[in-house]
Amino acid sequence: MSEELIFHFQVDGDDFTSAGQASIQIKKNLRRLGLDPETIRRVSIAMYEGEINMVIHAGGGEADVKVCESYIEIILKDNGPGIKNIEQAMQEGFSTAPDQIRSLGFGAGMGLPNMKRYTDDMKIESELGKGTIVTMRVNI
Amino acid sequence: MQTYEHSVLLDTSKCTGCTTCLRHCPTEAIRIKDGHAVINSDRCIDCGECIRVCPHKAKKAVCSKLESMNRFKWKIALPAPTLYGQFDNLDDIDYVLGGLLAIGFDDVYEVSKAAELVSAYTRLYLKTDGVKKPAISSACPVVMRLIALRYPSLNDNIIHMLPPMEVAARLARERALKKHPELKAEDIGVCFISPCPAKASYVKNGFAGYKSHVDEVVSISDIYFLLINAMKKDDNVETLSESGMIGIGWARSGGEATAIFNENYLAADGIENVNRVLDQIENGNIPQLEFVELNACTGGCVGGVLTMQNPFIAKARLQTLRRYLPVSQNFLNGEESKYIPDYYIFNELPEYQPISRLSSSMAESMRMMADIQKLREILPGIDCGSCGAPTCRAFAEDVVKGNANIDDCLIKLHKKDD
Numbered sequence: 001m002s003e004e005l006i007f008h009f010q011v012d013g014d015d016f017t018s019a020g021q022a023s024i025q026i027k028k029n030l031r032r033l034g035l036d037p038e039t040i041r042r043v044s045i046a047m048y049e050g051e052i053n054m055v056i057h058a059g060g061g062e063a064d065v066k067v068c069e070s071y072i073e074i075i076l077k078d079n080g081p082g083i084k085n086i087e088q089a090m091q092e093g094f095s096t097a098p099d100q101i102r103s104l105g106f107g108a109g110m111g112l113p114n115m116k117r118y119t120d121d122m123k124i125e126s127e128l129g130k131g132t133i134v135t136m137r138v139n140i
Numbered sequence: 141m142q143t144y145e146h147s148v149l150l151d152t153s154k155c156t157g158c159t160t161c162l163r164h165c166p167t168e169a170i171r172i173k174d175g176h177a178v179i180n181s182d183r184c185i186d187c188g189e190c191i192r193v194c195p196h197k198a199k200k201a202v203c204s205k206l207e208s209m210n211r212f213k214w215k216i217a218l219p220a221p222t223l224y225g226q227f228d229n230l231d232d233i234d235y236v237l238g239g240l241l242a243i244g245f246d247d248v249y250e251v252s253k254a255a256e257l258v259s260a261y262t263r264l265y266l267k268t269d270g271v272k273k274p275a276i277s278s279a280c281p282v283v284m285r286l287i288a289l290r291y292p293s294l295n296d297n298i299i300h301m302l303p304p305m306e307v308a309a310r311l312a313r314e315r316a317l318k319k320h321p322e323l324k325a326e327d328i329g330v331c332f333i334s335p336c337p338a339k340a341s342y343v344k345n346g347f348a349g350y351k352s353h354v355d356e357v358v359s360i361s362d363i364y365f366l367l368i369n370a371m372k373k374d375d376n377v378e379t380l381s382e383s384g385m386i387g388i389g390w391a392r393s394g395g396e397a398t399a400i401f402n403e404n405y406l407a408a409d410g411i412e413n414v415n416r417v418l419d420q421i422e423n424g425n426i427p428q429l430e431f432v433e434l435n436a437c438t439g440g441c442v443g444g445v446l447t448m449q450n451p452f453i454a455k456a457r458l459q460t461l462r463r464y465l466p467v468s469q470n471f472l473n474g475e476e477s478k479y480i481p482d483y484y485i486f487n488e489l490p491e492y493q494p495i496s497r498l499s500s501s502m503a504e505s506m507r508m509m510a511d512i513q514k515l516r517e518i519l520p521g522i523d524c525g526s527c528g529a530p531t532c533r534a535f536a537e538d539v540v541k542g543n544a545n546i547d548d549c550l551i552k553l554h555k556k557d558d
Contacts, residue, residue, distance in 0.1 A: 004506075005509055005510055023423060031290075031494065031496040031497065033497070033498065034502055034505050040293075041293040044423060045424055048424075067506065069503070114424070
């Protein structure tokens with residue numbers, strides 16, 4: 001099968017309360033495709049964490065989820081400030097989230113590590129002042 | 141997929157096809173076909189929302205009639221604690237229990253009594269090694285069915301304790317056989333007085349191979365007037381109630397959770413809120429929680445669709461009723477508190493049913509999904525319901541599956557005419 005399916009989401013950076021909506025949408029769509037519950041869970045957690053990151057750090061962005069026969073690819077693009085030190089950002093507990101975000105229970109420095117943990121492959125391309133592209137892959 | 145016997149039915153003669161239930165069904169199980177609502181039984185979770193919102197009273201709960209108990213020699217009533225919140229100026233539960241005896245029951249066994257034992261054993265259960273946290277209560281049958289249909293990854297979090305109704309049925313039978321050795325097991329009939337249709341479905345279908353010990357489920361609203369006329373408020377009422385604050389508390393959201401005696405709990409009620417909480421637990425985005433109590437009805441069981449009273453008023457009444465009760469009247473003594481007896485536990489969970497799946501082949505599902513996306517672009521997107529589907533998205537899916545015709549979209553048809 002050469003076909004692929006792309007789901008596109010606009011992640012709104014102005015409204016923190018709507019963060020996580022794309023993750024719920026993608027979960028519903030993957031269920032319709034009949035994927036197994038564990039794959040759906042991994043994709044929706046990775047998507048959720050990525051979405052929250054885009055809202056907290058980059059003022060929103062765009063998310064594309066590509067479904068192919070053998071894998072699901074999540075591409076998150078933003079025009080935010082970029083990540084200064086990716087290696088450091090990947091460390092559990094490292095966080096640059098502001099206090100008001102932490103008071104909501106986010107910004108514990110687990111976002112990127114969780115995205116890596118729940119996916120089979122993850123790539124971060126980031127340029128300071130320009131933005132970040134995170135590409136994650138979950139094999140089916 | 142095995143057929144599931146539901147307790148929500150439609151009276152087609154009363155249904156006008158008005159689309160009210162269509163918009164309120166949390167699982168998009170309803171369509172309007174040929175002028176009236178049709179419920180997809182694979183998707184229905186028996187929550188009763190459609191019964192609640194139907195302006196024409198066309199949706200009905202299917203429960204037993206009280207007369208169905210006549211086949212038993214010894215009839216035991218199991219009143220849900222919600223029942224106690226239905227009466228004005230009630231200051232003693234014994235009036236209600238006495239009333240149940242007066243309308244023909246031989247014995248009563250309070251579900252709130254069993255609830256106190258279930259609470260005690262749940263505290264023990266949560267201390268067991270290997271219990272996955274947050275542990276999710278299995279007391280609300282709607283929530284259990286919702287998890288089975290939509291949140292299979294949370295299966296491991298479900299507490300394998302039977303609901304108080306089941307434990308009450310079991311203990312009521314045992315007590316009757318002990319007190320009346322002349323009775324045979326088949327002489328005894330157990331009748332749950334229910335606030336919701338989901339309990340009736342639970343009893344009819346069992347639960348993942350578990351067969352219910354309840355014989356009949358009668359709704360609170362069905363016996364209400366009979367009962368209220370039989371309730372005598374005199375000072376010599378027989379002392380029958382054996383429930384404390386904990387047992388009565390189970391009737392409202394948060395009651396079961398506070399009885400865990402651990403502040404790391406969450407209690408959510410109302411089906412939309414329950415969905416939101418389950419989504420969030422699935423995403424791992426919750427604080428460290430021990431226990432999660434979820435009730436499909438707003439306010440908890442007091443919000444059940446087969447009750448008589450506004451849930452908030454019922455809750456306020458229960459608060460008054462509870463005030464001078466001991467915290468609990470049921471305790472585990474000595475040996476009892478060391479392990480959980482088998483009859484409090486269920487072993488299996490219902491199998492995951494991928495009801496949302498478009499096709500059994502993933503390639504085919506992907507093609508259908510692509511078609512759905514294309515269709516959505518040409519549909520108006522206003523979710524008016526005139527086509528008989530709850531949303532334009534659901535309509536697109538119906539069309540692609542061959543269950544609806546694109547010309548059923550009146551808005552689109554109208555534009556074509558212009």
